[in-house]
Amino acid sequence: MSVDASEATERCWRCGYEARLERCHIVPEALGGGDDSADNLVFLCKRFHIGDPNVSDPEIMWDWIRAYRTPFYDTFWAIEGFKEYELIYGKSFDEEARERNI
Ligand SMILES: [Zn+2]
Incomplete structure (x- = not known):
């Protein structure tokens, strides 16, 4: 993951940024989950x-x-x-910089 355990309630588990986090069910209620046990929760921005x-x-x-x-x-x-x-210009930023001798 993007986050150390010590900061699991301060940083988003996906992007790793400090943010106001939301408790997020891994398996949602609608699909038979929805319980608030620790193994069904992640913290996400x-x-x-x-x-x-x-x-x-x-x-x-x-x-x-x-x-x-x-x-x-x-x-x-x-x-x-x-x-x-890279998606937009078809080459990486590094390639572009090398070509321009930046
Ligand atoms: Zn995030």
């Missing part, structure tokens, strides 16, 4: 609570959280920005 997968299989939620793990705090959006650059 509002943005990702809205976008979280509604699944009956907890593994999918964990894969979704782990897929965006970043090696350092507060780098999630920078990394996303570089991915977007």
